[in-house]
Amino acid sequence: MPGTSAADDGFGSALAVGDLTGDGRDVLAVGAPFKKIGGQELAGAVLVLPGSAAGLSGSGSTRIDQDQTWIPGGAEAQDQFGFALAVGKVDKDRYADLAISAIGENANVYPGxxxxxxxxxxxxxxxxxxxxxxxxxxxxxxxxxxxxxxNSLRFSLAIGDTNRDGYGEVLTGVPGAQVSDHYSTGGVVSFAGRANGLSTTGIRLLSQNTAGVAGANEDGDRFGADVAAADVTGDGRADLLVGVPGENVGSNADAGTAVLLRGSSSGLAGSGSQVWSQDSRAVPGAAEKGDRFGSEVTLLNLDGRGGRDAVVAAPDEKVGGYPSAAAAGMLVTFTASSTGLAPKAGWTGQNQRYTDFYFDGYGRVLTGG
Structure with missing residues (x-):
């Protein structure tokens, strides 16, 4: 594999899989957002590992960083190139494409x-x-x-064809966004899929101020802390699951919610959206202060029956009988249907504990297929 390992590179902080090579085998893209590049601290890099008949291989791997002539920009301190990754088909050729975030690029530049x-x-x-x-x-x-x-555009990434036109939109959660003067209320930005790559043409913003989306923009909601795109309803359009871990539920601050935005002929829409918290009917557990339900979300085919099912994490869930210094964490699964998601089951880090070994923050990191 190209490059050398160094302390605190953050190798593996972000992962994404997909068929970049068009040969039917997935490759693994690995983020190292804290890697020093050309003397620049925390500039960041990505390593692409190809699949092979024998499985994942370091042979033929490719390193990507902003000091390479074919990558726009240049490696700068604190860019954190590789902070988030997504693989999916943006254009109509046979190859998937790779989206890479640099969360610290042009830090503190107004208005983004x-x-x-x-x-x-x-x-x-x-x-x-x-x-x-x-x-x-x-x-x-x-x-x-x-x-x-x-603020911090590209905190989380996904790619999905939300309008069924054959092109995949690049979708990014921006939990630090200020929308309508509410700080860190968050939002989701959709960049239209097209043959010639990324641009701001056709850009769209969805937030809790968007018609049809439950809730309202409030300081600290962090709508978009994590996002996952896939076809949940089986209509051939990608839907987007959005984590909102800072949402207050009743009097419980930062209890958290998850919102499903539906794909439509015009792309992502607020119409038909669903919102879930741990106070929603049939969702395991209960909404409590600081649970941060929705910190991590993913969409997977868990039952093999069509639409993508969901897993939502509440990594700061507290469980009785656990040490007070530890958060057991909780995962909740949802089953897909033509009308959206329905809660199915939940389990905590306590369910996984062994003897005197305790999970702390179970579900703090999820990845999808």
Missing amino acids: DGAITLVRGAAAGVQHSGATVVTGRNAALALHRDGLIL
Whole structure:
């Protein structure tokens, strides 16, 4: 594998899988967002490991960083290139594409910071040309809304064809976004899929102020802390599951919720959305202060019956009988149907404990297929 390991690279902080090579085998993209590049601390890099007949292989792997001539921009301190990753088909060729966030790019630039780079897939892994980039500043200016600041654009990433036009949208959660003057209320930005890569043409913002989305923008909601895209309802359009871990439920601060946004002929829409908390009917557990339900979300085919099912984590869930210093954490599964999601089961870190070994923050990291 190219490069050398160093302390605190953060290798493995982000993972994404998909068929970048078009040969029917998945590759694994691995983020190392804290890696020093060209003397720049925390500049970040991504390593792409190909699949083979024998499984995952280091042979033929590719390193991607912003000091390479075919990647827009340059490696700078604190960029954290590789903080989040997503693999999916953005254009209509046979190769999946790789979206890479640099959460610290142009930090504290008004009215938005962070960046997403889209790298095209190719038979050899990734194409060494045609990479495109959008920045938080350009996205915020294109949206042109009063009181909007896209802080740390590209905190979480997904790719999905939300309107069934054959092109995949690049979808990013921006939990630190200021929307309508509410700080860290959060939002989701959709970049339209197209043949020539990323741009702000056709950009859309969805938040709890969007018609049909339950709730309202409030300080600290962090709508978009995690996102996952897949077809839940079986209509051929990708839906988006959004984590909102800072949402207050009743008097319980930061109890958290998860929101399902439906795909439509015009892309993601608030109409038909669902919202779930641990106080929702049939959801295991109860909404409690600081649970942060929705901190991590993923969509998987758990039962093999069509639409993608969901897993939502509450990593700070407290459980009786656990040490007071530890949060057992909780996972809740939801079953997919043509009308959306329905709660199914839940279990905690306490269910997994062995003798005197305790899980702390069970579900703090989830990954999807």
